[in-house]
Amino acid sequence: MGTTASKLGKDLLSEYQSNPFRERICHVFSTSEDKDGSLTFEDFLDLLSAFSDSATLEIKSHYAFRIFDFDDDGTLDRGDLEKLVNCLTGETDDTRLTPEEMRQLISNILEESDIDKDGTVNLSEFQHVISRSPDFVSSFKIVL
Amino acid sequence: MEHSVSFSVNICEMDPDYENLGEDEPDEEPIFQDLRESAASTQRSPETLQMDIFRECTDSQSDGTPDTEQSDGTPDTEQPDGTPDTEQPDGTPDTEQPDGTPDTEQPDGTPDTEQRSSLQRHCWSAATQKVLSSMPSRTVGKSSTAVTSQHSSQLHQNQASPHGSAHSFRPVRDGLSKVDVKEISTEENKKERLVSSIRGLSLGEGIRKLRAMPLSLTDKMEIRRLAFSGIAGNTLLSRNIQCYSHLRAYILRMWRQCLFSCHIILSFLQLWHLPMKRLSGRFGTGVLSYFLFLQTLLHFNFLLLIITGLFVVFPQAINPPPLYDSHLNNLTGLELLMGTGYLSQSLMFYGYYTNTITKTCSTGESPVCKADRSQIVPYSMPAAYFLTIVIAFFITCIILVYSMSRSFGRSLQVLKSKGNLAVQVFCSWDFKVSKKSSVRLHCENISNRLKELLSETISGEDKKSCKQRLCRLIVRLLAWAACLASIFSGAIAVHHMSEAFIKRRSFSDTELLLLSAVVSGFNLLLPGFFNLCAWLEKRDSPNVRICVSIFRNLLLKVSIVGVLCYRWLWRIAGEPGHHGLKCWESFVGQELYRLLLIDFIFTVLYTFIGEFLWRLFSKRMLKRNRKPVFDIARNVLELIYGQTLTWLGLLFAPLLPAVQIIKLFVLFYMKKSSVMLNCQASRKPWRASQMSTLFIFILCFPSFLVAAVSVIYTFWKITPSSGCGPFRNLTTVFQSSKLLRQELEISHPALSWLTWLYSSLVENPLILFSTTGVFLMVIYFHNQV
Numbered sequence: 069m070g071t072t073a074s075k076l077g078k079d080l081l082s083e084y085q086s087n088p089f090r091e092r093i094c095h096v097f098s099t100s101e102d103k104d105g106s107l108t109f110e111d112f113l114d115l116l117s118a119f120s121d122s123a124t125l126e127i128k129s130h131y132a133f134r135i136f137d138f139d140d141d142g143t144l145d146r147g148d149l150e151k152l153v154n155c156l157t158g159e160t161d162d163t164r165l166t167p168e169e170m171r172q173l174i175s176n177i178l179e180e181s182d183i184d185k186d187g188t189v190n191l192s193e194f195q196h197v198i199s200r201s202p203d204f205v206s207s208f209k210i211v212l
Numbered sequence: 213m214e215h216s217v218s219f220s221v222n223i224c225e226m227d228p229d230y231e232n233l234g235e236d237e238p239d240e241e242p243i244f245q246d247l248r249e250s251a252a253s254t255q256r257s258p259e260t261l262q263m264d265i266f267r268e269c270t271d272s273q274s275d276g277t278p279d280t281e282q283s284d285g286t287p288d289t290e291q292p293d294g295t296p297d298t299e300q301p302d303g304t305p306d307t308e309q310p311d312g313t314p315d316t317e318q319p320d321g322t323p324d325t326e327q328r329s330s331l332q333r334h335c336w337s338a339a340t341q342k343v344l345s346s347m348p349s350r351t352v353g354k355s356s357t358a359v360t361s362q363h364s365s366q367l368h369q370n371q372a373s374p375h376g377s378a379h380s381f382r383p384v385r386d387g388l389s390k391v392d393v394k395e396i397s398t399e400e401n402k403k404e405r406l407v408s409s410i411r412g413l414s415l416g417e418g419i420r421k422l423r424a425m426p427l428s429l430t431d432k433m434e435i436r437r438l439a440f441s442g443i444a445g446n447t448l449l450s451r452n453i454q455c456y457s458h459l460r461a462y463i464l465r466m467w468r469q470c471l472f473s474c475h476i477i478l479s480f481l482q483l484w485h486l487p488m489k490r491l492s493g494r495f496g497t498g499v500l501s502y503f504l505f506l507q508t509l510l511h512f513n514f515l516l517l518i519i520t521g522l523f524v525v526f527p528q529a530i531n532p533p534p535l536y537d538s539h540l541n542n543l544t545g546l547e548l549l550m551g552t553g554y555l556s557q558s559l560m561f562y563g564y565y566t567n568t569i570t571k572t573c574s575t576g577e578s579p580v581c582k583a584d585r586s587q588i589v590p591y592s593m594p595a596a597y598f599l600t601i602v603i604a605f606f607i608t609c610i611i612l613v614y615s616m617s618r619s620f621g622r623s624l625q626v627l628k629s630k631g632n633l634a635v636q637v638f639c640s641w642d643f644k645v646s647k648k649s650s651v652r653l654h655c656e657n658i659s660n661r662l663k664e665l666l667s668e669t670i671s672g673e674d675k676k677s678c679k680q681r682l683c684r685l686i687v688r689l690l691a692w693a694a695c696l697a698s699i700f701s702g703a704i705a706v707h708h709m710s711e712a713f714i715k716r717r718s719f720s721d722t723e724l725l726l727l728s729a730v731v732s733g734f735n736l737l738l739p740g741f742f743n744l745c746a747w748l749e750k751r752d753s754p755n756v757r758i759c760v761s762i763f764r765n766l767l768l769k770v771s772i773v774g775v776l777c778y779r780w781l782w783r784i785a786g787e788p789g790h791h792g793l794k795c796w797e798s799f800v801g802q803e804l805y806r807l808l809l810i811d812f813i814f815t816v817l818y819t820f821i822g823e824f825l826w827r828l829f830s831k832r833m834l835k836r837n838r839k840p841v842f843d844i845a846r847n848v849l850e851l852i853y854g855q856t857l858t859w860l861g862l863l864f865a866p867l868l869p870a871v872q873i874i875k876l877f878v879l880f881y882m883k884k885s886s887v888m889l890n891c892q893a894s895r896k897p898w899r900a901s902q903m904s905t906l907f908i909f910i911l912c913f914p915s916f917l918v919a920a921v922s923v924i925y926t927f928w929k930i931t932p933s934s935g936c937g938p939f940r941n942l943t944t945v946f947q948s949s950k951l952l953r954q955e956l957e958i959s960h961p962a963l964s965w966l967t968w969l970y971s972s973l974v975e976n977p978l979i980l981f982s983t984t985g986v987f988l989m990v991i992y993f994h995n996q997v
Contacts, residue, residue: 130426158655
């Protein structure tokens with residue numbers, strides 16, 4: 069893929085993955101100043117380390133939170149949740165949720181996970197939800 | 213206001229720790245570690261209480277005015293460390309202030325949420341707010357993760373100042389140079405604090421803690437450099453510590469070099485890495501768990517083979533006994549299947565092994581040998597056989613219990629079937645899936661699941677009429693009755709067939725093959741019948757459906773194994789002369805060998821007919837687009853059944869693990885190609901970690917326990933046959949150990965302490981119980997700590 073001095077651009081990475089979160093992943097792990105989502109070798113190592121088997125639940129939930137936070141404001145609000153659900157359900161028309169379903173889903177999610185009722189899910193609430201699912205650690209994994 | 217007062221009182225009663233934390237520094241690590249742990253353990257109660265009270269609180273307010281000043285000022289009341297400046301980026305993680313950034317990006321500026329949040333803040337008293345500020349939702353976020361994430365964001369900010377919001381939770385405010393200077397100094401403080409929190413710990417602890425921090429690699433390397441460079445001091449104590457850490461590093465380095473040079477063994481341990489990656493990329497974690505389980509069983513069998521091979525097979529292979537039936541020298545195909553003929557006199561079965569004590573010389577020259585008795589190294593075959601089997605089972609037991617404890621620790625909720633929408637949305641994406649079509653399928657699955665869950669919550673519980681419920685109950689009872697009847701009739705059929713053959717006293721090839729074929733046939737066909745019953749039952753929850761199906765399959769296998777054990781250990785071993793058998797152990801070993809092989813043949817046939825032909829049939833004839841789904845539960849239970857037979861047969865046929873290894877190897881490639889060609893990913897969610905826990909549990913409890921109990925029973929109660937095997941002319945197998953002790957005492961009096969140790973440890977049941985107790989406690993502590 070290149071030497072340690074080279075950078076992985078976003079366009080190159082999209083060829084390798086059809087993961088709907090690939091752009092967010094690149095953005096979160098990238099430390100480049102151009103904000104173009106390119107990764108240096110160390111960023112790539114960070115990515116693999118966060119997605120590896122030996123990363124703890126804390127690290128994984130922390131990075132998952134940042135990946136799902138589409139507007140980078142530190143909380144998951146309605147807009148973030150809507151984009152997240154759209155990523156999860158895919159591009160085609162018959163898998164997308166209707167606006168009514170989307171609204172219902174997001175209110176349910178906020179009702180279940182928003183503990184302090186401020187309309188957004190912050191990191192600790194997110195971690196609390198994650199801790200209820202034992203499958204998270206095994207699904208938040210990329211194997212090289 | 214009464215609500216809030218009562219709320220604070222309740223919380224104070226339940227969580228006395230939280231009160232004191234209001235006054236403390238929010239960045240103190242140890243307290244927050246405890247807090248996090250206690251929060252994790254008492255997570256349910258305070259938060260549900262909170263939610264009730266919040267709802268009451270918001271309901272009690274009829275309307276309210278959005279107060280932007282108040283929302284700016286909220287950091288005041290929520291900061292227990294008393295920094296009143298709202299523009300300070302440190303000390304207050306964003307987790308508390310979703311709307312505290314009024315001038316920069318606020319994606320969610322709906323007046324509703326602001327109004328609601330300001331309403332909430334209005335309705336609480338200062339005392340309540342103080343208590344709230346130390347609640348888990350605010351303070352857990354303040355403990356190590358959020359603090360370190362904040363630090364990481366600030367470290368990055370200061371490394372590249374016009375950095376923007378790529379890494380920070382707080383957007384950078386341009387043009388606030390005064391704040392920048394303050395930021396740098398406070399950032400240094402934060403770094404110092406992180407470093408100092410690690411410096412106090414030992415090397416291993418510190419590294420572990422550093423690894424758990426969600427910082428980037430460069431930050432971690434810098435903190436490690438700062439924290440551990442200070443270890444080398446001038447005092448004698450620190451020099452000793454330095455020596456120790458040098459020695460440890462040296463040993464670790466040597467170990468790693470050894471590992472690199474033994475890459476052949478490592479590549480075997482990482483066998484099938486690429487095929488499994490392809491499978492997980494296409495089918496996800498569920499199907500992968502089957503293949504991982506197969507790999508685990510392969511490792512178990514490999515370990516068993518090494519142990520028995522080194523200590524039992526190899527010594528006997530060097531000193532072959534005289535063959536007593538010379539016309540059985542040729543190996544025919546049918547004999548390979550049946551295990552009779554040439555194979556019955558080979559290393560494969562129990563009958564080949566002698567009860568001699570081979571005396572080999574340590575110097576290698578025979579005249580010297582006979583003169584000097586102390587040079588003779590006796591190798592007692594009976595004792596070796598006995599001890600090898602015991603030690604093999606013991607090691608397997610330890611590994612099983614350890615892996616079970618580890619997987620139990622990971623997945624605590626086993627039967628939770630209520631769909632939780634938030635958990636589904638946040639945790640359901642499987643990042644291992646990489647193929648484009650699989651990603652599309654995964655999206656489709658998630659979408660379907662979300663729609664189903666939504667429709668359930670929208671429409672509420674299905675209101676079934678009494679008649680429908682009664683109908684459903686009757687159908688379920690009928691299904692259960694049918695399944696239990698089929699299991700019972702299967703077991704009875706095998707039992708009667710076995711009894712008929714024993715009464716006739718003839719053990720012809722066809723009859724024996726027929727018995728094995730009937731057993732394997734029941735094992736293959738009845739699970740299909742159970743699937744049909746489950747389809748008729750139409751249960752709502754997929755988890756309950758899977759568990760019911762696993763339970764039925766398990767009951768079938770347990771009853772069949774039970775009937776077979778009765779046949780072998782009670783009827784055949786009880787009166788061996790009655791059946792005209794010279795060597796009943798070899799006979800039992802041959803039966804097990806045959807069962808394994810015929811099971812394998814039937815599995816191959818089923819894979820070909822059941823999966824390949826069914827796919828062609830459903831595509832051409834039924835015109836269905838969907839391929840069949842890989843039935844994970846059924847396949848895993850078949851693996852467990854095969855492994856039970858191997859463990860049962862270890863005593864009677866020491867090379868049986870080799871047969872099982874070959875079988876598993878071929879099975880892997882066969883199942884993999886079948887799955888790739890014929891199946892597609894399931895629509896139902898598969899809770900992988902819970903199912904893996906369940907499978908390891910089933911492997912340990914019914915499966916291994918049955919094998920261990922039957923081996924112990926064989927050793928204790930059953931008389932070995934007098935014509936063959938290493939335990940001939942003994943009343944019980946335990947006597948072989950006494951023989952070894954006597955022999956050792958005669959030839960090597962210096963080793964008498966070993967015999968004393970053996971007699972006091974192994975033959976004393978109290979010691980065994982206490983070691984088991986210690987072992988269980990070690991596992992418990994390892995899990996908890």
